[in-house]
Amino acid sequence: MSNNYLEVTNLKKSFGGIKAVDIQSLKLNKDQLTSIIGPNGAGKTTFFDLISGFQDSDNGKVYLNDKNITKSQPYLIARLGMIRTFQLTKVFDRMTVLENMMFSASNVNNDSFLKSLIKLPSQKINEKNIRDKSFEIMKELNIEHMADSYARELSGGQKKLLELGRSIINDPKILLLDEPLAGVNPKLAEEILEIILNLSEKGISILMVEHNIEAVMKISERVIVLAEGKVIADNTPENVRTDENVISAYLGSENE
Ligand SMILES: Nc1ncnc2c1ncn2[C@@H]1O[C@H](COP(=O)(O)OP(=O)(O)O)[C@@H](O)[C@H]1O
Ligand SMILES: [Mg+2]
Incomplete structure (x- = not known):
């Protein structure tokens, strides 16, 4: 190749x-x-x-x-x-940092967002994995302490970090x-x-x-x-x- x-x-x-x-x-x-x-x-x-x-x-x-x-x-x-x-x-201002991360992950991995709302047991495990991974990445990017802050409260630079985080959560x-x-x-x-x-x-x-x-x-x-x-x-x-x-x-x- x-x-x-x-x-x-x-x-x-x-x-x-x-x-x-x-x-x-x-x-x-x-x-x-x-x-x-x-x-x-x-x-x-x-x-x-x-x-x-x-x-x-x-x-x-x-x-x-x-x-x-x-x-x-x-x-x-x-x-x-x-x-x-x-x-x-393009971060979602009305979601928290953690929600932004988790939403991006489910967005690409699940077949549909609706499907992810009906939580089957396997999806609960999936959700925990996504949450853990979100924290891992937020830690790497130094925005972990802002996990529960609304994205609109972040500085311009922190929003850039969040956007970077949202893009790397999907490997x-x-x-x-x-x-x-x-x-x-x-x-x-x-x-x-x-x-x-x-x-x-x-x-x-x-x-x-x-x-x-x-x-x-x-x-x-x-x-x-x-x-x-x-x-x-x-x-x-x-x-x-x-x-x-x-x-x-x-x-x-x-x-x-
Ligand atoms: N949606 C659009 N409608 C009309 N013109 C556009 C549009 N998007 C970009 N342009 C024009 O195309 C050129 C390239 O823009 P852009 O790709 O944004 O440049 P850069 O990112 O290098 O600053 C510019 O002249 C810009 O005005
Ligand atoms: Mg440009």
């Missing part, structure tokens, strides 16, 4: 006249912590939407471990082991992280980076979109740069840093 978990060919998405994503070919390697950077509006989030099934592409193919997932729904892609987080966190093989450090204070950002590195070392393939270039350069083995939907650089952090196309893409976007 190849070492690529994701392959896209000729992937396109336009909004009106704007080419949000226009990628000829891209392969992502299982054991390479990879980041996508690029100016605002470069197409990073849209790219995540396309590969995780949250939007249909206009054209092109997406393969996950050689399986064609081009038209697959998000929940099916999640079941195949590729799970994403969102730039704007992903691949994690797509959309701006995991956005709105997070520097100290917590360091912690989150550490957690991401740990997940990567545990064997989860990480693809991260992030605005914080210093953080990206610090932990990534490969950096892909998008501008106006296209890949303009794809290299090691050191080489991307000095790439003329990259520098001018960022300068151009600042002048706007």
